[in-house]
Amino acid sequence: MEINTSGFDIDAPRWDQGTFLGRVKHFFNITDPRTILVPEHELDWAKAMVERSRMGTVPPGTHMEQLLYAKKLYDSAFHPDTGEKMNVIGRMSFQVPGGMLITGFMLHFYRTMPAVIFWQWVNQSFNALVNYTNRNAASPMSVRQMAFSYLTATTTAVATAVGMNMWTKRAPPLVCRWVPFAAVAAANCVNIPMMRQQELIQGISVQDKNHNEVGHSQRAAAIGIAQVVISRITMAAPGMILLPVIMERLEKLHFMKKAKLLHVPLQVTLSGCFLLFMVPVACGLFPQMCALPVSYLEPDLQDVVGAKDGKHAPYVYFNKGL
Incomplete structure (x- = not known):
């Protein structure tokens, strides 16, 4: 047609x-x-x-x-703000192949401290790149700021995982298998705000209904980043919570005890199955272009909107990123 x-x-x-x-x-x-x-x-x-x-x-x-x-x-x-081509690894379309490999290995190699440190570092490095790639691009970051954010986020993730791993040493095996998810959830609460800290410091661009920029809002940035944190934790939750239960039962079966080489590829494949559905579901929890009541904006920005559109503009809009 x-x-x-x-x-x-x-x-x-x-x-x-x-x-x-x-x-x-x-x-x-x-x-x-x-x-x-x-x-x-x-x-x-x-x-x-x-x-x-x-x-x-x-x-x-x-x-x-x-x-x-x-x-x-x-x-x-391509990035919705700049129109520039994004790096392949940072695209949301890479979440399934990249996430399934990292999640599968992270859930399998959770027993030894070196493995915990290595796979948490790999996971948070991957997340940091995704977070930076899918940020609201109207808030630029210097190389120094990016390096500091990356080191802070990955260090926090590794420290959380190591601490929880030591704390649960005497816990039941299933509880130990859930440590990676707890560490990932906690780290997301640090990684995403740190990699997008410029949005919180400078505010992000907010627009009127005609797509005209009316200013920059730190409150809009905080809401957008909080929504992204919730989405990312939701994205990881089903696979990282249910998969350990599934593997715990499968590994007790006679043929699985003999076929230990299948454990890793099986976990990777099952992780991919979960992510294939959870990536779009988690991204869809909140609209990418969010509507924010004008009354919630900073007072000076409310005055700008009021002076431009009168008192009849109930909302402004902003890209929360992914």
């Missing part, structure tokens, strides 16, 4: 972002792990198609399926 470019808005979501189900469908589309295999030239084509559609200059003969596919690739690989 050829596209009638008049009146077609490529940036309008295909599914209603005001509903949880609509957001989940949207993120199932853009976090599709198959998109990380798409070659660079195809991603560049997708960006060009999206930009041409915005200008109303789509090439004659273009089909709707082509444009929707281009938008899917664009949303999966």
Whole structure:
């Protein structure tokens, strides 16, 4: 079907972002792990198609399926604020292959202290890159700030894991298997705010309903980061809580006792199954473009909005990041 470019808005979501189900469908589309295999030239084509559609200059003969596919690739690989291509490992579409490997190994090698330290460091390094890649890009960070944030976040994660591992040494085996999740949840509460601290310090861009920037808000940044923390913990929870229970029972079976080499690949595969569904579900918990009541903004920003739009603008909007 050829596209009638008049009146077609490529940036309008295909599914209603005001509903949880609509957001989940949207993120199932853009976090599709198959998109990380798409070659660079195809991603560049997708960006060009999206930009041409915005200008109303789509090439004659273009089909709707082509444009929707281009938008899917664009949303999966390019930052919504800057339009710049994101690094592959930091994309949300890499969460399934990257997360399944790290989670599987982290849940398997939880008994020895060196293994706990190493895999928590790997996991939080991965998370730090994802957090930085999916930040609200309107708040730049210096190399020094990034290095300090990374070291603080990873050190906190490792210290939490080591401390909990020592504390639960005499606990039942199943409780010990849950230590990685507890450490990951605690570390997310530090890692994400630290990697996005500039948003908390300088505030993030907030816009009116016509997408015009009205200022920067620290309160909006705090809300956005808190929502991302909740989403990330939710993303990890089912796999890291249920998988230890599943493995605890499977490892008692006779054939599993003999096939110990299958334990790691089985945990990695099951982790991937959980993440395949939980990545879009967790991302869809909150809208990416959040609406914030004007009354919650800083007083000086409320005055700016009031002076510009009068008292009839109940909300401002901001990108919370992922």
